[in-house]
Amino acid sequence: MALTAAASAREILTRLHDVMAKRLPAQSKLNSVVEIIGTALDSEVCSIYLLREGLLELFATRGLAQEAVHVTKLALGEGLVGTIAKNVETLNLDEAATHPDFAYRPETGEDRFHSFAGVPVIRRERAVGVLAVQHVEPRRYADVEIEALQTVAMVLSELIANADLIDATGAASTRPQPTAAAHSQGFKLVDGMAAGVAVFHQPRITIEHTVAEDVEVERHRVYAAFDKMRDQIERMASQAEFGGGGEHDEVLATYKMFAYDEGWSRRINEAIDSGLTAEAAIERVQQRTRQRMREIDDALLRDRMHDLEDLSNRLLRIVSGQLGTAAQMGLRHDSILIARNLGPAELLEYDRRRLKGVILEEGSLTAHVTIVARAMGVPVLGRVRDIRRLIAEGDMLLLDSSEESVFIRPSPAMIEAFEAKLVVSQKRRAAFAQLRGEVPVTSDGHRITVMINAGLRDDLAALDLTGADGIGLFRTEFQFLVSATLPQREAQRRLYKDVLEAAGDRPVTFRTVDIGGDKALPYLNHDEDGEEENPAMGWRALRLALDRDGLMKAQARALIEAGAGRTLNIMFPMVSEPWEFDAARELFEAQRAWLAARGKKMPTEIRYGAMLEVPALAEVLDILLPKIDFLSIGTNDLTQFLFAADRAHPKLALRYDWLSPSILRFLKRVVDQARTAGVPVAVCGEMGGRPLEAMALIGLGIDRLSITPAAVGPIKAMVRSLDRAALIDAMQTWLAEPGRSLREPLTAWAVEHSIELA
Known part of the structure; x- marks a missing residue:
């Protein structure tokens, strides 16, 4: 078709305007509409289906059997027409019968037509009908024709709504009584x-x-x-x-x-x-x-x-x-x-x-x-x-x-x-605020380090508001997620410097950019080979950064320059094997040498750590631990990988318990191995921000938590009421012969020992 989309649509709309202006019954107008569209698009069939009483009813057609009008009806999701309306999508098929949703209606006489294109007629963001065209010869309709159909469908929605031909919104019939809670x-x-x-x-x-x-x-x-x-x-x-x-x-x-x-x-x-x-x-x-x-x-x-x-x-x-x-x-x-x-x-x-x-x-x-x-x-x-x-x-x-x-x-x-509950919440917040200056020390004298997770400048105020020991996880990808384009190195450097200055003498651990998976960037083609079936386990985090090493080099220079004169803590996400950590560390060290050769002021020390999120890494800790300065366990991803359960899946989100013996035994092995190697271990994730779960982590020997700022007060209160040595002994007994979950024995123990669980 030689016409442009605009010219094609305008030709149809001009003729439709004349039809709509005439004082004719609505059915007559629809009969004229299908003739106009069919002629303009040189299409042997043009049909209009409208939603009435929950079914899509054939209201007008040129090319199908006239006796099928007001007789042929399809449910939402039934046949090609029902699929278009249900999904509010366009279909364009050179062979309609090959589509899995194709449903043949013999009364229409459509068996001799092969090609099919249909667009939804939309009113107030929902499909109230379908405009469809068909042709004897198998062919896909051109983009210009589909554009014209979609534009015409919009005008149709006005015509049929004004003629009261479609169902009402349906909201009134299903709304609860206005007084019902x-x-x-x-x-x-x-x-x-x-x-x-x-x-x-x-x-x-x-x-x-x-x-x-x-x-x-x-x-x-x-x-x-x-x-x-x-x-x-x-x-x-x-x-x-x-x-x-x-x-x-x-x-x-x-x-x-x-x-x-x-x-x-x-x-x-x-x-x-x-x-x-x-x-x-x-x-x-x-x-x-x-x-x-x-x-x-x-x-x-x-x-x-x-x-x-x-x-x-x-x-x-x-x-x-x-x-x-x-x-x-x-x-x-x-x-x-x-x-x-x-x-x-x-x-x-x-x-x-x-x-x-x-x-x-x-x-x-x-x-x-x-x-x-x-x-x-x-x-x-x-x-x-x-x-x-x-x-x-x-x-x-x-x-x-x-x-x-x-x-x-x-x-x-x-x-x-x-x-x-609101009063209690306000009182508890006030009580937790009073703990801001208190040190999280257990009743038997063991110091627990409680830090916050951050990713935005606004989060930095929480350091002073909560009295946290530092930032155990600064998610550098947030700057990338809120930007329309890839953040320039200088913008990254300013952010990292601001974070370090806000922290003062308190430590900050920067996690290198963790994008990909559910944090894909529109300006970064992260999946050149097509859609990933399991993005959480795909090309993301350190895997992506090592492949796109230009991105990581720019971030490395920004971090090193921002950390001048300070200790800089760098953590690599989703390390699966020791060689990945080696490659990332070598990249950073090369950038440090490059900057030093140009007279840039350097950090006094760069400490390198890894996040344990992929279970495979636990099997090679003997190789990894001598290379790293610290280890952080990311419980969110680790849990879904251990259980093969997507944490975003509504049916699985609550099915697997953080206090399951399988998780706790896994963590215990990691903690014991790291302690033997003299490598400090932290947990950064939601698990550490829940008082009962955090109590279990302390019972495993973990004494560094990085959590959401709102959880600092409750965790401090729990820590200060806890006898750590007694809990460690109890945990060993429970893990030796566990039930389905340790939640019940932990809860009972907390009640018995008057542990504060907010």
Whole structure:
């Protein structure tokens, strides 16, 4: 087909505009629509299926048997049409029958047609129908034809909605009674408790007109909206209250990069060229983005796409004149914000005196909004399903992200229990804060080193707030995760120097960049050979860094320069065999020699350590231990590798216990072997931040923990109430003849000996 996508779509839309303007019954309009599309695309079949009473009903067709209209019905997920609607995806097949979801309906007479292409008709982010074309000859439809179909489908959604041909949203029929209490679970993104009324971040913007009367007028409206949006972003960035040089500057810089992205504005212009209004063009590009997001397995790249979605929503509000977000209208009460997802700039618009918490349908730990919310001290619960079905505007909510739950329209008893827990939590935090200056020494006089895990500049304040002994794990990859491009060596050096200066005399252990797996970077092609089936066990961490040694060399120079005049502790992640540690250490030493030859000031000492996360490394500790200055056990990855259980899998996350004999015996062997070799061992991971599990680790002989800052107080309290020698004796007895788990005997022992377990 020689036409461009824009010209092809415009030709169809011009004719559709005439049809929609006529005073005809809706069925007659749909009959005309399939003729127009079929003729324009030179396609022998064009059919429209609409969602009614939960089924996709054939409503109009050119080319299939007319007696099948209003007779042929498909469930969501049934056949090619049902698959398109269920997955909100496009299909383009040269031989329809070869697709695994193909379902033949004899009443349609479609057996002689081979090629098939279909696109979803989308209304308010869900498929309400399908537009499909078919051809006798096997052929894939050209990209230009698919683009035209997708644009036409958007206009169709307006026509069928206005004619009341599709089901309502369905939310009303399944919503609980507004007075009934409800409870929902999610995923903790930012820890904390909050109470407030539900406020939806963004009222839906209804696009009244999709077909443009004058393309140039629509283009001018979009240009003006872009200018206004960029001004808003610039003002917001200049007013951000986080100080200079932090990760939030990098977050907003990435956000601004999207706002000025020429590719995005070009795609909107192309949609206007096809005959859409400014609003419809923005929504058309946004639909494409959403469809791409559904196809992306890379969690980090999906997070970055959410930033673009946030900007699209902002642009759409400006161009439509519907500017009333909850932030712009103002919060009148203590509020908990509800959203599918948020961009960082949108969160910054809210009054922090009134904003008490955030609940997201989506969200992840590495999303920009999570980083900003953590800095604001706002608890966030993510991945809460059916949020719009369960919650209505103005509902009272009790958010407890530490328990990964939200109570909706709570009863008086629920409110009383929540407030009691909140008071206890506040009192405990105050008590833990008083331990800031206390040293974590057991009751029998053994000093335990309690350090924090960090990765952001904001985390550094926790050193003084908690009285931690230092930073046992600084995750250098966080700087890479919040950047739009690979951080330059000088930016890395400044961050590392800031960290060392904030720590003062306290030690800092820098883990070299651990990317790949679930922390893939969109600007780094980490999987040249295709998608990894098991990314956590794939090309990541030290494996990636040794292959991409330019990345590691730049980081090595940045760390060495930042550590000038100090002791520098370097730790390599996911070491599987001793030769990998040797290669990494040699790379660092080569960079040290290179810098020294150029007169750069050097660290007084560089201490090299390894993370034990891969069980294979435990079998060659006799080879590794003489080479290293310290060993850190990463319990998060180690646990999933030992049990062959993905810690992110909902059915497996709670199945395998950290206090299982298999884990504890494994750790005991490692600790004993390292002690014999005179190599200090630390645990850095969630296990060390839980009082009962940390108690077990101390019972194995581990006396160095690196944990989340919020856990320092509870762990100090536990340590100061503990008789270490007595616990070590008890652990030896339990491990000799263990049951399924040591959780019960440890808990009973803690109660008997009055151990403080927060």
